Amino acid sequence: MEPAPLSSLQEEVEGEPAGEDSSAFSAAAVPPRPATHHALHKYAPLDWSAYFDEERRVVIPGTDDIFNVYTAGSEGPVVFCLHGGGYSGLSFALAARQMKDKARVVSMDLRGHGKSTTSNDSDLSIETLTNDVIAVIRAMYGDSPPAIILVGHSMGGSVAVHVAARREIRNLHGLVVIDVVEGTAMASLVHMQKILSNRAQHFPSIEKAIEWSVKGGPLRNIESARVSIPSTLKYDESRECYMYRTPLEQTEKYWKGWYEGLSDKFLSCPVQKILLLAGTDRLDSCKLHQDGLQSELLAYSMSFNNWSNARKVSNGGGSAHWACHTGRCT
Secondary structure (H helix, E strand, O other): OOOOOHHHOOOOOOOOOOOOOOOOOOOOOOOOOOOOHHHHHHHOOOOHHHOOOEEEEEEOOOOOOEEEEEEEOOOOOEEEEEOOOOOOHHHHHHHHHHHOOOOEEEEEOOOOOOOOEOOOOOOOOHHHHHHHHHHHHHHHHOOOOOOEEEEEEOHHHHHHHHHHHHOOOOOEEEEEEEOOOHHHHHHHHHHHHHHHHOOOOOEOOHHHHHHHHHHOOOOOOHHHHHHHHHHHEEEEOOOOEEEEOOOHHHHHHHHHHHHOOHHHHHHHOOOEEEEEEOOHHHOOHHHHHOOOOEEEEOOOOOOHHHOOOHHHHHOOOOOOEEEEEOOOOO
16 A cells, blocks of 8 residues: 555544554654644654753864764763664653763764764765764763763664674773664565655655654654654755655665674673663574573563653663673673
8 A cells, every 4th residue: 555645634533553663774664644734733843952951063083074962961871872774863862861860861863864964974884884983982082981881773773783893982881772683674674665665755844744753654652753853854945845864765785784793793792781672573582592692571562762661761671672691781
């Protein structure tokens, strides 16, 4: 079935409908469900300042690359967050609000995403993305960074693993990978172009884009969508509409590199690590279980960008199947 056109939106009903998500992309979608004009106030954008304390522009010396970074909190370890493909650093807004009293949260817009600008925004190879993160951390903290915990979702989870595996970040204390494992991600890549083509591509307003992302896209939490979706869009003056900032369908040549060999790299990282999944079916049992990854099933399910259960996740319990490696994880 083809997606319903945006103009055919029907009246909204109570409740938040479930949708589908993909372990390979965080921006995958299902055909949109309709809504009405009177409900648009419900989908009005929210400002980042309600969740983060500061927005910074990190200039990488010797390059034309400038990365947009959101920060929150002033004490504790640095929780350095990396979003999924097609999203932005504001994907972690709700989580940052929960964590900033106990940690310093840093959430960057990756290359080709959000407000970051580089000499080649279309280069989303895993090598380039990894180099970018290392460069931003060095630009922010120099050679003596505080304790750092890397957190990455989907594509960002792969980047986090590659950064940790490089062993170039001093004082790296932990690695958290959210909703991505090699086997499931690699198997889903064959379907990604069709999934991406089924997304609504143009929106007459930001509110309509937020509405679609909740009703027909991968998000469940309206608040998360209201703060994060605007940063994933750009305005096309020629068409007089909003479009996606990041053309994921044009990045196919990089997809395999994002996830190939990810399980081995994850297990080889010499830090404490946690794998947080939306369900046990996503765990690469033959690779991760046999290599000693201890796991526990928690009480309820999660799709990352909802963060409807952000408090429970940030407190170490909650909305997913989580697994830890090394005997020190508790």
